[in-house]
Every structure is written in structure tokens, then in C-alpha cells.
Amino acid sequence: MNIYAYSRAEATPLTLLERIQSLDATRHVSSYVAFVISGHCVGQIHRRLIPLLLSINGDGRIPLFSRIQGRCGAEAITLDDDLSTNEERTRAMNIVTDDLIRNGIIKCRHGDRYGLYNEGSNVRELLCMVDRNAASCFGATSVGVHLLCYRKCCVRTDRQDSIQDCDAGSVSLWMAQRSESKSSFPLKWDPTVAGGQPTDLSFVENLVKEANEEAGIDDSLARRATAVSCLSQMTSKPNGTCMKQSLYHCWDLEVDENFLPYARDGEVTKFELWDSDKLEDEVRQGNNLRPAMRLVVVDFLIRHGIIKPDDEQNYATIQAAMHRERLILWSE
Amino acid sequence: MNIYAYSRAEATPLTLLERIQSLDATRHVSSYVAFVISGHCVGQIHRRLIPLLLSINGDGRIPLFSRIQGRCGAEAITLDDDLSTNEERTRAMNIVTDDLIRNGIIKCRHGDRYGLYNEGSNVRELLCMVDRNAASCFGATSVGVHLLCYRKCCVRTDRQDSIQDCDAGSVSLWMAQRSESKSSFPLKWDPTVAGGQPTDLSFVENLVKEANEEAGIDDSLARRATAVSCLSQMTSKPNGTCMKQSLYHCWDLEVDENFLPYARDGEVTKFELWDSDKLEDEVRQGNNLRPAMRLVVVDFLIRHGIIKPDDEQNYATIQAAMHRERLILWSE
Known part of the structure; x- marks a missing residue:
């Protein structure tokens, strides 16, 4: 399935609504799983990145990511819950960024950093920072x-x-x-x-x-x-x-x-x-x-x-x- | 649970977002099941109305509603699939309206009629008409x-x-x-x-x-x-x-x-x-x-x-x- 909406061949003219919707990757919901940090859904991850992420280890060769079950039994990926501070999680996401570059998923670091927040809760808390290029693999805002x-x-x-x-x-x-x-x-x-x-x-x-x-x-x-x-x-x-x-x-x-x-x-x-x-x-x-x-x-x-x-x-x-x-x- | 947001006791001042959200019954998702006609979700039904609806019969004492399973195994209620035209379904919804009045769920007919449409599909089709007062039990627009x-x-x-x-x-x-x-x-x-x-x-x-x-x-x-x-x-x-x-x-x-x-x-x-x-x-x-x-x-x-x-x-x-x-x- 080609999820790159912009390059879609348009056999019949689309309505304005369809043209708006065609830009929206949320319609490809089945291709993504939720990305969870400390119990909060902070983004989403394409399924084809999951094997790589699950193979990445942190200190003491402990895996940084693991699978969990979300709503309706849906698959989700969480960052290791033992990483309990912004600093620890940011360091972990730095390791991940290196692996994404090494595997050719992203070319290089951007330099700018995006924050990942627990958007759903009443008090907005910064959970970690991640390089802008790596953030694009995690559905950041x-x-x-x-x-x-x-x-x-x-x-x-x-x-x-x-x-x-x-x-x-x-x-x-x-x-x-x-x-x-x-x-x-x-x-x-x-x-x-x-x-x-x-x-x-x-x-x-x-x-x-x-x-x-x-x-x-x-x-x-x-x-x-x-x-x-x-x-x-x-x-x-x-x-x-x-x-x-x-x-x-x-x-x-x-x-x-x-x-x-x-x-x-x-x-x-x-x-x-x-x-x-x-x-x-x-x-x-x-x-x-x-x-x-x-x-x-x-x-x-x-x-x-x-x-x-x-x-x-x-x-x-x-x-x-x-x-x-x-x-x-x-x-x- | 009090789902009538307007009468909610407000212990602490709400944020503007919370005040907007408090008006929105979609947050009480678990209280409702989908209402399906001819395979299309046309609205939603409060769980406390389900027993009554399931007890309503049409011609030949065939039940007008039945339970089906929707996405993620969620419960849904469908109007009898054998009712295949707008006219047949509108007649059925008229019978339902009588039962809703008889059971004190709604006081009387309004007179105005709402259309229920298969909104999700590309071609908007009128599935049936329902009295405005009865429509309010089915999540009509x-x-x-x-x-x-x-x-x-x-x-x-x-x-x-x-x-x-x-x-x-x-x-x-x-x-x-x-x-x-x-x-x-x-x-x-x-x-x-x-x-x-x-x-x-x-x-x-x-x-x-x-x-x-x-x-x-x-x-x-x-x-x-x-x-x-x-x-x-x-x-x-x-x-x-x-x-x-x-x-x-x-x-x-x-x-x-x-x-x-x-x-x-x-x-x-x-x-x-x-x-x-x-x-x-x-x-x-x-x-x-x-x-x-x-x-x-x-x-x-x-x-x-x-x-x-x-x-x-x-x-x-x-x-x-x-x-x-x-x-x-x-x-x-």
C-alpha cells in the first residue's frame, strides 16, 4: 500500500473532501501502532520500524522499547518504564537516533530538538526531547x-x-x-x-x-x-x-x-x-x-x-x- | 454517572477546554453503542434504551432491532436488515416512536421529521425518516x-x-x-x-x-x-x-x-x-x-x-x- 498520499494516481477527480482527506495519514490507522511513554500516548510508529526499535538496547544491554497492549487489545510500543526522568529518556532517544541513522532510516541529525509531551493530561509535562529528524519516526507534533x-x-x-x-x-x-x-x-x-x-x-x-x-x-x-x-x-x-x-x-x-x-x-x-x-x-x-x-x-x-x-x-x-x-x- | 454535563457540580474552576469538553457527550463513549442501518453507522444509542428497543417487534412479530458486533468486538444495535427501503425503515421507526412514547421515554411526536443518512459513504443516501423527538434517542444530526x-x-x-x-x-x-x-x-x-x-x-x-x-x-x-x-x-x-x-x-x-x-x-x-x-x-x-x-x-x-x-x-x-x-x- 502506498501511504504517500501526494503521489497517489488520481483515476477519477477527487472531491474537495477527498483531496483534504488524501493528505491525512490518520486514514492509514492500521499501519501504525501507538508510541507510549510512561503510560501516555505521545505519538505513533509505523509497523515497519518496530523490529528495528525492539532490537535497540540501552545501558546494560536492556532493550529500550517493548511491546504492550493498548485499547481493544491493539499493539503499542513503549519506551522502557524504568527510564523515569526527562534526562534519562532524552539520553535513550539519543541512542535511538544513532541507530536510526546507522540503519539508513534517517540521514543525519537535524540539530533542532522536539519535545514529546503527555498532551492528554491536564498538566502538560515534557517527557523527553528528541532530535527533529528522529522525531519524524515517532509521530511528534x-x-x-x-x-x-x-x-x-x-x-x-x-x-x-x-x-x-x-x-x-x-x-x-x-x-x-x-x-x-x-x-x-x-x-x-x-x-x-x-x-x-x-x-x-x-x-x-x-x-x-x-x-x-x-x-x-x-x-x-x-x-x-x-x-x-x-x-x-x-x-x-x-x-x-x-x-x-x-x-x-x-x-x-x-x-x-x-x-x-x-x-x-x-x-x-x-x-x-x-x-x-x-x-x-x-x-x-x-x-x-x-x-x-x-x-x-x-x-x-x-x-x-x-x-x-x-x-x-x-x-x-x-x-x-x-x-x-x-x-x-x-x-x- | 451523571451524563448531563450542564448540571455538573464544578468543584474547581474548569479551563476553557474543559468547559468546551464538558458539553460534549462523546466523552461518555462507554455509555453508548453504535446504531447501524444497512451496514452504516448512522448514530448511537444509550445503553439503557437497548432492552426496550430489543423488545419491539414489527410485522409478524419479527424483532425490529438486534445486537451485532462492530469494530474491536464492540456492541452495536442494527435495524432489521430485511427492511431494505426508505419506506419500510421509516414505517419501522414509526412503530419504534409509538413504543418510546408508550414507555415514557419521549412525551409525544414532534411532527418534524429527521432524515438518517449513510454519512460515511461517498454517495449520501437517505436511509429513513424519523420523528424529531424519537431521533433524539438515536444520535441523529x-x-x-x-x-x-x-x-x-x-x-x-x-x-x-x-x-x-x-x-x-x-x-x-x-x-x-x-x-x-x-x-x-x-x-x-x-x-x-x-x-x-x-x-x-x-x-x-x-x-x-x-x-x-x-x-x-x-x-x-x-x-x-x-x-x-x-x-x-x-x-x-x-x-x-x-x-x-x-x-x-x-x-x-x-x-x-x-x-x-x-x-x-x-x-x-x-x-x-x-x-x-x-x-x-x-x-x-x-x-x-x-x-x-x-x-x-x-x-x-x-x-x-x-x-x-x-x-x-x-x-x-x-x-x-x-x-x-x-x-x-x-x-x-
């Missing part, structure tokens, strides 16, 4: 910020009961074409600004920084953006890596006809203003967007009334599909 | 439309790169107090306009009708509203009735200082303009809203940047909790 700079034609009216008379079809969004040198999805298109979330900045600080670096947007203008939504998606590659829950935090920023983003840091080749027809056409049948960005654009089109409940029969299901929680295969 | 009339203080600036300089904290929402004569939640507060969705109107037509009836809003003004979101929630009463997936379709309408809604049809006692501080205070710790409307107001506050990801640690999880799909206890 990856967080990104997105700034959507859009234009809207507004006409002042004389009516007392209305502030503005806007044609819902008139909204346009500044899109960014990814640089040819990008390792993933070169020359595909993203919404105006996109960036990963580091641990040492607030969301807004990161947004302002990325807006400046990627699109030359003034700090003061970027700070006027409105936080509007957070979308969720599970992604995966066929070899069991790049398995992660992605959270896309989105901000809207209305700009006028004088606004012009420009590529500053080499991540973007150029910017273009796409009208709502082009945006909707792209998410429904195009292949020019970075696939995961279909979510961000569909959310934008829904929030601005371009995709409407009367015209889109899967309106409610599409929104549910874009806000799914992490796949829980095992729970307390 | 209930759809509502909501119009949110809001005011925003916008100051035109001279900056070329910005259309308007809005203080995100300045947004206000017109709220409606439910009439004292309402059978459910009298005197509690709803967003501006709320109404159930009949089968014979489009969403927009229904919205325009309700806006006029409930708040005296002109058709032309109501038609300027923007469809912005669809929220989902499972509700239930302790006796196993009122079990339904509610879909709240929301429209935003920006109005100016001259806009004044007025109560026309007796469903609303009065309207008040609530600022964002009051709205946020209400959803976080108040009890003046109709409980399910916390979702609609939280969604409004998120979309308008009042509740922000940097300030609300459960931002992503709250949004996932408001967009859940129907509880599937059994699937093909």
Missing part, C-alpha cells in the same frame, strides 16, 4: 505559523445599517512560490508567509520575524494581523518517516493595493496575488500548491465565505477533517 | 444556523500599507436573551440569531428568514453576512434522550453603531451589545449563555483574534474539540 495577506474590495455605502458592502467573491490572497533550491516541494506555492515554530519565541514574535525575513513585511504591519485559526493534519512518508501531527497557526492580515511583499531570504522565488477563483480552482483540482497548504487555503476560503455551506455538500466534514486531534491508538 | 452581528471600531490610517488599524479588543457582539417561555434554557443568552434548519430551505434562505423573524433584520442586510464556520458537538440528557450531533453553521455580519436588532417573534426577550471582555469572561467562567452557545462564542472570539494562541495554551485542542465528527463506535 510539528508547529508552524502562517500569515495570510489578503485584499478585499470594500465599497462604502450610504446605508445606515451597514458598514461596508463587500462582494464576497472579490477577496485575493498574496501567494509565495517556494524557491527552486528547497528540499521539499520546490516551486510549489504557499500562502504569503510560512515558518516553523521554535521553542524560544512566542507565536506572534515568530510570525513577525518570518514575515520580515520571507516577505519583507514591516514589524508594525505584521503585528496588526489577527490570529484566526489553528488547523491540524497528520502526514507521513511511505518509509515510516515524516510521521507527524502538523499544527498550522494562521493569521489574517488585510492589506491594500499598495502592499507589495518581496522575497528577502531566498526561501521564496516570487509573490503573486491570486483571486478567489484561482484559489478555489487550485484547492479543488490544481497541483500547484504545496499539498499540505490546501488546508490553509481551504480554511481561508471558508472563513471568507468563498466556499459556502449551500454550495459545498461536505462543508461540515471538511472542517472536521482539518481540525482532527492526534491519532490516538491507545489511551489510558 | 441536528443542524442550526447562527447569525453573529458584531461591531468593530476601525480607524482609517494614513499608512499606505494598511487598510485599517483595528484594535482587536474592540469587537462587540449583539446577544439575544431567550424568552422566559422557552422550554429549554429560558432567559439564557444566545448569539444574535439562532434557528433550526428545515429540509426545504437553503442555509442562506433560512438564515435570512430567521434574522427577520427573530431580530427584525432586513433581508438585504442579512444577505450581506459571510458564512465563516461550522461547529460540531454531541449532546445528551441523562435518560439517553436528546442524543444528537449538533452542527452550528455560523455567519458573521459586521454592523455599525446605528444597527439595532429588535425582538419580533417572542423567542427573544431583549438584545444587548456585549464587548469582547464580557464575552470572554462568559465563556471562561460565566453561566449566562445557553451552554452549547459557548462553542459559537468561542469560535467567534478565536476568529476575531480575541482568544489568541500565545495566551490560551489549549488553543489547538479547543478548536479540534469544536469540530469533532460524529462519534463512530462501529464502522465498515
Whole structure:
């Protein structure tokens, strides 16, 4: 089974819902088992990685991972329960990272470290840190910020009961074409600004920084953006890596006809203003967007009334599909 | 166990996420079994209704319901598979409705009929119709439309790169107090306009009708509203009735200082303009809203940047909790 949704041969045109769902690895639930640390489900592991993980030993040649039974008797993999602190578990995951590299599952360390948390409980606790590249084998959460700079034609009216008379079809969004040198999805298109979330900045600080670096947007203008939504998606590659829950935090920023983003840091080749027809056409049948960005654009089109409940029969299901929680295969 | 979340004694203050989750009957998964028609999970049934349902016979004293095994061996209840048409199944559900009334589970027929559909499959097919009051025992989907009339203080600036300089904290929402004569939640507060969705109107037509009836809003003004979101929630009463997936379709309408809604049809006692501080205070710790409307107001506050990801640690999880799909206890 090819679990790499992006390369799926599309024999018949997919509906918008199917296109959204095709990006979501949670539909391949049977290929994964839960990854449990200290009784908490923190992610998931592709079945083809299980033999390797079970063969990895820690100090005193004690196996670092073992099989346990989760809900409905489902298989789960747990990190050794004797590792009781963040530091001990982080050291263990470092050993695992070495083994993943030695076996060619991941090429090298990334350097950035992801935290694994007991997300389900009331008090969020850091259970361990793991290299970003290794984290992609364990279904860790990856967080990104997105700034959507859009234009809207507004006409002042004389009516007392209305502030503005806007044609819902008139909204346009500044899109960014990814640089040819990008390792993933070169020359595909993203919404105006996109960036990963580091641990040492607030969301807004990161947004302002990325807006400046990627699109030359003034700090003061970027700070006027409105936080509007957070979308969720599970992604995966066929070899069991790049398995992660992605959270896309989105901000809207209305700009006028004088606004012009420009590529500053080499991540973007150029910017273009796409009208709502082009945006909707792209998410429904195009292949020019970075696939995961279909979510961000569909959310934008829904929030601005371009995709409407009367015209889109899967309106409610599409929104549910874009806000799914992490796949829980095992729970307390 | 008290499954009626609204009456729960709250010993310690709940977080916003917990308040959202407390309205959601899907957390009481173990109290329900899947309701299956012709192989499709169309809803769920409270365990305490199972003995009654299993005792109901159709033509020739053939039982109308039987137990089957679903995913992970979970119990499920199915309508007799020999009932192969919409008409046959609708007639059977009519017999069931009589039995539910005879046994005091529901008081009477409502008159309106809900359709049960095979929602999971690609082609949406009507499997049967069931009286609205009886549908509440089977976890049927209930759809509502909501119009949110809001005011925003916008100051035109001279900056070329910005259309308007809005203080995100300045947004206000017109709220409606439910009439004292309402059978459910009298005197509690709803967003501006709320109404159930009949089968014979489009969403927009229904919205325009309700806006006029409930708040005296002109058709032309109501038609300027923007469809912005669809929220989902499972509700239930302790006796196993009122079990339904509610879909709240929301429209935003920006109005100016001259806009004044007025109560026309007796469903609303009065309207008040609530600022964002009051709205946020209400959803976080108040009890003046109709409980399910916390979702609609939280969604409004998120979309308008009042509740922000940097300030609300459960931002992503709250949004996932408001967009859940129907509880599937059994699937093909």
C-alpha cells in the first residue's frame, strides 16, 4: 500500500473532501501502532520500524522499547518504564537516533530538538526531547505559523445599517512560490508567509520575524494581523518517516493595493496575488500548491465565505477533517 | 454517572477546554453503542434504551432491532436488515416512536421529521425518516444556523500599507436573551440569531428568514453576512434522550453603531451589545449563555483574534474539540 498520499494516481477527480482527506495519514490507522511513554500516548510508529526499535538496547544491554497492549487489545510500543526522568529518556532517544541513522532510516541529525509531551493530561509535562529528524519516526507534533495577506474590495455605502458592502467573491490572497533550491516541494506555492515554530519565541514574535525575513513585511504591519485559526493534519512518508501531527497557526492580515511583499531570504522565488477563483480552482483540482497548504487555503476560503455551506455538500466534514486531534491508538 | 454535563457540580474552576469538553457527550463513549442501518453507522444509542428497543417487534412479530458486533468486538444495535427501503425503515421507526412514547421515554411526536443518512459513504443516501423527538434517542444530526452581528471600531490610517488599524479588543457582539417561555434554557443568552434548519430551505434562505423573524433584520442586510464556520458537538440528557450531533453553521455580519436588532417573534426577550471582555469572561467562567452557545462564542472570539494562541495554551485542542465528527463506535 502506498501511504504517500501526494503521489497517489488520481483515476477519477477527487472531491474537495477527498483531496483534504488524501493528505491525512490518520486514514492509514492500521499501519501504525501507538508510541507510549510512561503510560501516555505521545505519538505513533509505523509497523515497519518496530523490529528495528525492539532490537535497540540501552545501558546494560536492556532493550529500550517493548511491546504492550493498548485499547481493544491493539499493539503499542513503549519506551522502557524504568527510564523515569526527562534526562534519562532524552539520553535513550539519543541512542535511538544513532541507530536510526546507522540503519539508513534517517540521514543525519537535524540539530533542532522536539519535545514529546503527555498532551492528554491536564498538566502538560515534557517527557523527553528528541532530535527533529528522529522525531519524524515517532509521530511528534510539528508547529508552524502562517500569515495570510489578503485584499478585499470594500465599497462604502450610504446605508445606515451597514458598514461596508463587500462582494464576497472579490477577496485575493498574496501567494509565495517556494524557491527552486528547497528540499521539499520546490516551486510549489504557499500562502504569503510560512515558518516553523521554535521553542524560544512566542507565536506572534515568530510570525513577525518570518514575515520580515520571507516577505519583507514591516514589524508594525505584521503585528496588526489577527490570529484566526489553528488547523491540524497528520502526514507521513511511505518509509515510516515524516510521521507527524502538523499544527498550522494562521493569521489574517488585510492589506491594500499598495502592499507589495518581496522575497528577502531566498526561501521564496516570487509573490503573486491570486483571486478567489484561482484559489478555489487550485484547492479543488490544481497541483500547484504545496499539498499540505490546501488546508490553509481551504480554511481561508471558508472563513471568507468563498466556499459556502449551500454550495459545498461536505462543508461540515471538511472542517472536521482539518481540525482532527492526534491519532490516538491507545489511551489510558 | 451523571451524563448531563450542564448540571455538573464544578468543584474547581474548569479551563476553557474543559468547559468546551464538558458539553460534549462523546466523552461518555462507554455509555453508548453504535446504531447501524444497512451496514452504516448512522448514530448511537444509550445503553439503557437497548432492552426496550430489543423488545419491539414489527410485522409478524419479527424483532425490529438486534445486537451485532462492530469494530474491536464492540456492541452495536442494527435495524432489521430485511427492511431494505426508505419506506419500510421509516414505517419501522414509526412503530419504534409509538413504543418510546408508550414507555415514557419521549412525551409525544414532534411532527418534524429527521432524515438518517449513510454519512460515511461517498454517495449520501437517505436511509429513513424519523420523528424529531424519537431521533433524539438515536444520535441523529441536528443542524442550526447562527447569525453573529458584531461591531468593530476601525480607524482609517494614513499608512499606505494598511487598510485599517483595528484594535482587536474592540469587537462587540449583539446577544439575544431567550424568552422566559422557552422550554429549554429560558432567559439564557444566545448569539444574535439562532434557528433550526428545515429540509426545504437553503442555509442562506433560512438564515435570512430567521434574522427577520427573530431580530427584525432586513433581508438585504442579512444577505450581506459571510458564512465563516461550522461547529460540531454531541449532546445528551441523562435518560439517553436528546442524543444528537449538533452542527452550528455560523455567519458573521459586521454592523455599525446605528444597527439595532429588535425582538419580533417572542423567542427573544431583549438584545444587548456585549464587548469582547464580557464575552470572554462568559465563556471562561460565566453561566449566562445557553451552554452549547459557548462553542459559537468561542469560535467567534478565536476568529476575531480575541482568544489568541500565545495566551490560551489549549488553543489547538479547543478548536479540534469544536469540530469533532460524529462519534463512530462501529464502522465498515
